[in-house]
Amino acid sequence: MADIRRAFLGPFAHKEGPNYQWVSYQGRVPYPRPGMCPSKTFGTFGSTKDFPDEVIQFARHHPLMYNPVLPHGQRPLFLQAAVAYTFTRIAQQLYAGSTTALAQLPLHRCGAYGKACAECCLARDPYCAWDGTACTRYVPNTKRRFRRQDVRNGDPNLLCSEDPRRGSVPQKQLYGVEGSTAFLECIPKSLQAHVLWTYQHTPDDPQREG
Template identity: 40%
Template sequence: MSTIREAFNGPYAHKEGPEYHWAAYEGKVPYPRPGCCASQINAPPGGKYRSTKDYPDDVLRFVRSHPIMYQSVHPVHERPVLLRTNGKHNLKQLVVDRVDAEDGEYDVLFIGTDAGIVLKIITIYNEETETMEEVVLEELHVFKVPTPIITMDLSVKRQNLYIGSKSGIAQLRIHQCDIYGSACTDCCLARDPYCCWDGVSCTRYYRPGTPAKRRYRRQDIRHGDVIQQCLDQEPNGETFTKTGERLLYGIEKNSTLLECNPRSPQAKVLWFVETKNMKQDEIKTDDRVIKTELGLLFLKLHRMDAGTYICKAREHGFTQIVTKIKLDVLVEEQIDSMFHKTEGEERPHKIPCTVQSGSHQGSRPWYKEFLQLIGYNNFQRVEEYCQKVWCIEKKRKKSKVAGSKWKYSSIQERKVKTRSQTEHRRAPRHALDT
């Protein structure tokens, strides 16, 4: 505010003509000074200014010819708080909430766009490099149908954000700490001033002195230093590399997508493949293998692409495994031989639920022929899974039919129930009249 007050008390901008540059006005400034509010203080003796309309004519003429102040009011750190070029959406509304964090105060920007999306952003100034870092905390799709946001209001007391558009009004919580997961690393990498790691989960941050159930807090908004904040959280000094392995099948000469979705939008995604000697080589992209926002895309799958792929997320010098995918490639010749059988061969359509896994009594289910293409190393596991799924579905349908058959103990009870349901579904009386 002191910078704004200094600009309005400084010189006015003056221009001699259309082809001249703006310069500071050095002439006489009329009284009352243009820009001051009308009051009894700046009125002449015995007079009174009720509004600026009562100012003398020379003051009003000066205002028309000098509407601009010469000194500019720059943002903090002499640079824009948020700068975006070639953005996907136009920014329509803005509300700001100043939040206390463990390492200082931060201004959280809630920006409404013309597509019904609310961006939750903080900007961090780096004094060493004199640069602004933009951190997108959340990208909230408020309305199902994209519609411009025309109004936004923030309730600090209720911790809610109210969004209005032509299609309706929505209410959102300004913090959702549980979406960052249950790990200390994910909570600290989120860098959300509203949230912190309390030793058990990612929860709401409360300033020191506020009574809370757990006072243990881990938070680093400025640097996001996970190694310093969360290293002692891992048992036995492990390095955050535990993750499950998924099995994915792809057909030769077809396209296949290996999905990878890191929690932090600021993380850099890296793809590696395991070699025979258990080393990890980083994948190099080309015209056939492309890195996308959703994952690693193979436009044309080759036999040699089979292997174990590892997706890692790197942020602030910390790297963690997001997902691990084992890719099996089905050979094209085997697929063709399976679908081009002679007409005399028939496949049974019913899955024998009574047959145990590994037994080959009776007719051979058609899906086992497809499992042969995968390889007998996974045949037993997949066969048990398929039989379990189909048998549970078959039992569920049988129990549903039996339940509906014996739902009513007598014919009279069934009639009464049917009549009551008909009365309940009957249309209103005025609708029948029309």
């Protein structure tokens, strides 16, 4: 617990630089420090609803701490390699236990794959599938018609296109003024995804790779 407290009392993680790399935030942290429980005993805030907008905005933009919390011995507590086990089914939950506690952990993190069908399918996560609106938890024997997922191939051209014969997925368009600057988001949510930006001066011009 001391390591956990030390991490939460340490610096926040912050994205900085042209590649948006995670670094230690060295700027001013607003009061009350995000993560503190409101208390009229040590402050003037009865609930989080009374927190200043500065604190709320800081918490939204800095949801992670920079220092990690490592297990005892600086290595995994349980490790097995070169075993003849084969996974044959998907579990609803993972249970990890010790002599003093039992933890129940969800295995699906579908919200981490963005809000697009292509990103959800490219993740090839057996616990998640595209349901026509969002990347949600996969439920076996579901009756929903539009649930799409392919763990082996995960081809969004077939899974996400309204007309699979066209072999294309919806494109994100960004309009700019000549001589101005625009930020292009190039960090895909999936390790299988590949982002390609093209540009054209007029609708009649061919698309050129940027």
